[in-house]
Amino acid sequence: xxxxGSLRRALAAGASAALATACLAGGGTARAAAxxxxxxxxxxxxxxxxxHSTTRALYGTYNGPLYQVRRASDNTTRxxxxxxxxxxxxxxxxDSFCANxxxxxxxLYDQSGRNNRLTQAPPGHWPGPAPGGWDNLADAKxxxxxxGGQKAYGVYIAPGTGYRNNNTNxxxxxxxPEGIYAVVDGTHYNQWxxxxxxNAQTDGQADAPAIMETVYFGASKQWGYGAGxxxxxxxxxxxxxxxxxxxxxxxxxxxxxxxxxxxxKGEPNHWAIRGGNAQSGGLTTYFDGRRPNGYHPMKxxxxxxxxxxxxxxxxxxxxxxxxxxxxxxxxxxxxxAVQANIAAAGYAPAAGSDPQQNAQIVGGQSGRxxxxxxxxxxxxxxxxxxxxxxxxxxRFTYTSGKSLQVYGNKCLDANGQGTANGTQxxxxxCNGQANQQWNINANGTITGVPSGLCLDANAAGTANGTKxxxxxCNGQANQxxTLRS
Numbered sequence: 001x002x003x004x005g006s007l008r009r010a011l012a013a014g015a016s017a018a019l020a021t022a023c024l025a026g027g028g029t030a031r032a033a034a035x036x037x038x039x040x041x042x043x044x045x046x047x048x049x050x051x052h053s054t055t056r057a058l059y060g061t062y063n064g065p066l067y068q069v070r071r072a073s074d075n076t077t078r079x080x081x082x083x084x085x086x087x088x089x090x091x092x093x094x095d096s097f098c099a100n101x102x103x104x105x106x107x108l109y110d111q112s113g114r115n116n117r118l119t120q121a122p123p124g125h126w127p128g129p130a131p132g133g134w135d136n137l138a139d140a141k142x143x144x145x146x147x148g149g150q151k152a153y154g155v156y157i158a159p160g161t162g163y164r165n166n167n168t169n170x171x172x173x174x175x176x177p178e179g180i181y182a183v184v185d186g187t188h189y190n191q192w193x194x195x196x197x198x199n200a201q202t203d204g205q206a207d208a209p210a211i212m213e214t215v216y217f218g219a220s221k222q223w224g225y226g227a228g229x230x231x232x233x234x235x236x237x238x239x240x241x242x243x244x245x246x247x248x249x250x251x252x253x254x255x256x257x258x259x260x261x262x263x264x265k266g267e268p269n270h271w272a273i274r275g276g277n278a279q280s281g282g283l284t285t286y287f288d289g290r291r292p293n294g295y296h297p298m299k300x301x302x303x304x305x306x307x308x309x310x311x312x313x314x315x316x317x318x319x320x321x322x323x324x325x326x327x328x329x330x331x332x333x334x335x336x337a338v339q340a341n342i343a344a345a346g347y348a349p350a351a352g353s354d355p356q357q358n359a360q361i362v363g364g365q366s367g368r369x370x371x372x373x374x375x376x377x378x379x380x381x382x383x384x385x386x387x388x389x390x391x392x393x394x395r396f397t398y399t400s401g402k403s404l405q406v407y408g409n410k411c412l413d414a415n416g417q418g419t420a421n422g423t424q425x426x427x428x429x430c431n432g433q434a435n436q437q438w439n440i441n442a443n444g445t446i447t448g449v450p451s452g453l454c455l456d457a458n459a460a461g462t463a464n465g466t467k468x469x470x471x472x473c474n475g476q477a478n479q480x481x482t483l484r485s
Contacts, residue, residue: 144350159192192313
């Protein structure tokens, strides 16, 4: 029997709030947790029907394999498990097995017990680049991070990479309610279709609308999109990405964090998008309302995919760390408890792994990139923010001398060696002086070494052409930046 949404929410709220407190108290350690995400969903009346992760157990008692790798040297495989029941991955087992050779991820095991594992995606409407039109498998070493202070790896989806299961057990079909979350790399995405995780059609064809329900993360504007330049959490419902009830634009805010919790959930003629920083804090509800026209009732088919579109569109990119599909529409209280657990898990970049070479510098408020106007190479040109593109005028290398170098010979420079609020940030021939030195800080700020002032989008502007200056650090989003490869 399925409880009504209001009754289920009332019953789950107390248990979920208690679980959130327990999760926060646990801290970001490598030891087993009493409750992990799927325990929390079960307590809320919406149990996991698929649970995938390369970083940790998603049940407090899970002690099986997380994923399988295959090495190139002899084509043998190895299951990679956890350090302890309910704990984090034993990445040392992968490092030992894959030493002096390359490895790919061949299986993402399902921790729910339903055997909804993910393997190499077969051809769909769009063929993959591997033999026979299959998709590529992910490089097992390409996305190193830490979780709870322990080394781990994500699933690095380069264009052409994808995983799928077209014969699942217990996944929502038709208009049945479900919830989906994924923890992804907030700096690894593009504007193409489709870095998805969730419920898809079983034949790899774009047969009709409403046959999918997945989390999408990226900056695509081909169908649905939101405010600014992205990235956004959207839903791929087939025949379109959706950022809200309307086809095309909805006033959906971009989300810019190093690690992102992304949620899409749906029930009859009602769905929602939620998300947050997977390292700290709570969730934001970006959309909560009725289905778009033509998407009620839904006609979901219950396959599961990762990294691709439902028709095997293979041009998206991203990195996946963990995610689940649930039976039933989770309450906000349940999701808030799951988010508390994710934040307590301790996701963090691996030392030296974040992009530092030819990286874009993306504004946390605007979603736009630090840009040299008109690709100018003239000394004294003031830097600005602009829609992120592919030009070298938006590519910076952070050097060992703490300079932010563009074009290979120009550096971001505090004009006139200024240290006062309002000093223009310009480009100038690299000269090694202190006014060309910058600290890239863990809180997302970039500060001038001699001044201690923050790189700032002037007057909290978010429009194309907003100039960059130095200003006293104040914690506002116009002073937060992410380096993105």
